[in-house]
Amino acid sequence: MSYPATRLRRLRYLPAVRELVRETRLEPSNFILPLFVRDGQNVRQPISSMPGQFQLSLDQFELEIQRIKDLKLGGVILFGIPPHKDAVGSDSYSDEGIVQRALRAARRVAPDLLLVADACFCEYTDHGHCGVVNDKTGRPGVDNDATLPLLARQAVSFARAGADLIAPSGMMDGMVGAIRGGLDEAGFSHVPIMSYAVKYASAFYGPFREAAESTPRFGDRRAYQMDPAASADQALREAELDLAEGADIIMVKPALAYLDIIRAVHERFPGVPIAAYNVSGEYSLVKAAAAKGWVDERAIALESLTAIKRAGASIILTYWAQDAVAWLRGSP
Numbered sequence: 001m002s003y004p005a006t007r008l009r010r011l012r013y014l015p016a017v018r019e020l021v022r023e024t025r026l027e028p029s030n031f032i033l034p035l036f037v038r039d040g041q042n043v044r045q046p047i048s049s050m051p052g053q054f055q056l057s058l059d060q061f062e063l064e065i066q067r068i069k070d071l072k073l074g075g076v077i078l079f080g081i082p083p084h085k086d087a088v089g090s091d092s093y094s095d096e097g098i099v100q101r102a103l104r105a106a107r108r109v110a111p112d113l114l115l116v117a118d119a120c121f122c123e124y125t126d127h128g129h130c131g132v133v134n135d136k137t138g139r140p141g142v143d144n145d146a147t148l149p150l151l152a153r154q155a156v157s158f159a160r161a162g163a164d165l166i167a168p169s170g171m172m173d174g175m176v177g178a179i180r181g182g183l184d185e186a187g188f189s190h191v192p193i194m195s196y197a198v199k200y201a202s203a204f205y206g207p208f209r210e211a212a213e214s215t216p217r218f219g220d221r222r223a224y225q226m227d228p229a230a231s232a233d234q235a236l237r238e239a240e241l242d243l244a245e246g247a248d249i250i251m252v253k254p255a256l257a258y259l260d261i262i263r264a265v266h267e268r269f270p271g272v273p274i275a276a277y278n279v280s281g282e283y284s285l286v287k288a289a290a291a292k293g294w295v296d297e298r299a300i301a302l303e304s305l306t307a308i309k310r311a312g313a314s315i316i317l318t319y320w321a322q323d324a325v326a327w328l329r330g331s332p
């Protein structure tokens with residue numbers, strides 16, 4: 001017998017064999033594209049911290065939906081920059097709110113495209129926090145329980161405007177239960193919830209806050225988002241609670257620095273679809289390095305997306321969604 005009997009390189013020599021035995025495959029339907037909508041006419045405002053991404057007025061947003069509707073993406077997730085912010089983020093639960101108008105427009109243009117509404121308050125409040133702020137506890141901060149009914153109202157309004165999936169991102173305790181209750185009561189028991197169940201207080205969100213104009217005016221989000229140093233067990237508790245409250249899909253965010261967490265959640269809850277958010281910082285770091293000629297954007301992006309899927313996420317929210325579809329089809 002020639003040595004060695006097992007040669008793992010045998011499956012690596014030929015491109016066709018590598019393709020044949022590849023376990024992790026990216027598909028357009030894995031991707032959800034985040035889009036930012038704002039007021040105005042004919043606005044396609046580049047987001048300087050996120051090259052290639054834009055704040056779009058509704059007319060431009062419609063054109064964008066036209067362009068992407070046949071890419072077979074998993075869907076789009078909408079973030080709104082409202083014309084007026086106030087203490088309770090009332091634009092977010094107005095049926096004439098910016099996201100509600102965008103949902104109706106997208107539904108008209110692309111009846112079959114999955115529309116996800118991000119349910120949170122930071123883009124809509126004048127203080128930039130993810131809920132109602134008061135100082136009941138002696139320190140100004142987000143009042144968890146005062147925020148819940150408003151979140152439910154927001155979710156119902158999004159569903160009424162045509163959202164197919166509600167994605168609460170504010171890390172309030174009980175948010176999934178409150179939204180589930182609100183949706184069910186309003187006749188939307190068929191609308192699933194994709195919970196940002198495991199969301200860390202991460203510096204990787206930096207570029208997004210310029211995109212969504214949602215930087216907190218005081219303090220930070222560490223009193224509600226998770227500590228990056230927390231053990232995977234805490235992530236599992238978050239996921240378990242949200243599932244018990246009726247979450248249909250569990251999201252882990254950010255993705256790349258938390259692949260261990262994606263894997264842990266996937267293993268603990270087999271059969272539960274896992275989403276991962278490949279966040280703004282993960283995107284912009286690569287864009288910046290690629291602009292300097294230091295890395296190959298396409299190769300890094302596809303490798304990152306593959307790693308996220310391999311870790312256990314079948315749904316990836318990514319700013320590369322459109323590019324990735326083109327790259328997977330073989331365009332340079």
Ligand code: PBG
Pocket residue numbers: 118120121122123169170204205206207208209221278279280281
């Ligand atoms: C909150 C929200 C954030 C992101 C998505 N939803 C920002 C935050 O928590 O500060 C970040 C997404 C990204 O960085 O790409 N509504």
